[in-house]
Amino acid sequence: MRNITLLLALVILNSTLIAQNSTCKCCTEKHSEFDFWVGTWEVTNPNGTKAGENTIEKIQDGCVLQENWTSAMAGFTGTSNNFYNYKTKQWEQIWIDNQGHTLHIKGNKVANQMILQTEEAINSEGKTVYHRITWTENEDGTVRQLWETIIDGKNVTVAFDGLYKPKS
Numbered sequence: 001m002r003n004i005t006l007l008l009a010l011v012i013l014n015s016t017l018i019a020q021n022s023t024c025k026c027c028t029e030k031h032s033e034f035d036f037w038v039g040t041w042e043v044t045n046p047n048g049t050k051a052g053e054n055t056i057e058k059i060q061d062g063c064v065l066q067e068n069w070t071s072a073m074a075g076f077t078g079t080s081n082n083f084y085n086y087k088t089k090q091w092e093q094i095w096i097d098n099q100g101h102t103l104h105i106k107g108n109k110v111a112n113q114m115i116l117q118t119e120e121a122i123n124s125e126g127k128t129v130y131h132r133i134t135w136t137e138n139e140d141g142t143v144r145q146l147w148e149t150i151i152d153g154k155n156v157t158v159a160f161d162g163l164y165k166p167k168s
Contacts, residue, residue, distance in 0.1 A: 024061060024062060025061070025063065026060075026061060026062045026063035026084070027062060028084075030084050031062060031063065031084050033084070033091070033109040033114065034065055034082060034084075034091060034109070034114050034135075035058075035065075036112075036135075036137040036143060037056050037065065037114070037135055037137075037143055037164075038056050038057060038058060038065060039055075039056060039164075039166055039167075040053075040054075040055045040166070040167045041053065041054045041055070041056070041143070041164040041165060041166060041167055042164075042165050042166075042167045043145075043162040043163065043164050043165075044162065044163050044165070045161065045162065046161050046163075049072075050072045051071070051072055051160075051162045052069060052070055052071040052072045052073075052076075052162075053069075053070050053167065054067060054068065054069045054070070054164065055067070055068045056068075063083060064081050064082065064083050065081075065082040065083070066079065066080070066081055066082075067079060067080040067081075067082065067095075069097075075098075076097065076098065076099065077097060077098045078095060078096065078097030078098065078101075079095070079096060079097075080093050080094060080095040080096075081093070081094050085106075088106070089108075090106045090107060090108055091106065091107055091108060091109070091114065091116060092104070092105070092106045092116075093105045093106075093116055093133075103118065103131065104118065105117055105118050105131065105132075105133060112136060112137045112138075113134050113135065113136045113137070114134070114135040115132065115133075115134045116132070116133050116134075117130055117131060117132040117133070118130045118131045118132075123151070127151050127152050128151070128152055128153065129149065129150065129151050129152075130149075130150055131147065131148070131149050131150075131159070132147075132148045132150060133145065133146070133147045133148075134146045134148075141166060142163055142164055142165050142166075143163075143164040144161070144162070144163055144164070145160065145161075145162045145164065146158065146160070146161050147159040147160040147161070
């Protein structure tokens, strides 16, 4: 009887440890805010021409949204990792492409938009500059990505304006 009690106690302890280890650390509402961007997409410019293709998938047990971009311009690709940072309570994206360009943006979801931006920097003309990228979840299942460069808080230049349509 003592051996059965010990065996039962070990089974219960083991089951409890397995349950604790299988708890999803990134299965929260905050971690699902950017899920509207997950998918395989064909991306077009405002004039309807193809800008490229993009695949966004959740990896690392749902803790990271990984983007893999292939431009319609031959030879240009990029990857980003997007994640909710518990410490800063912000979303972050770290981008690097095959040309050596990098971008680190941070921000949060507001209504149906994920809005991330760089920290301010000083450009070669001594002016304050930052980049802001906004992803808008549209009712028809598409996503618009608008990348703006803002100089001195007022001069806005559109660097990229793409419409994501699910790839068939």
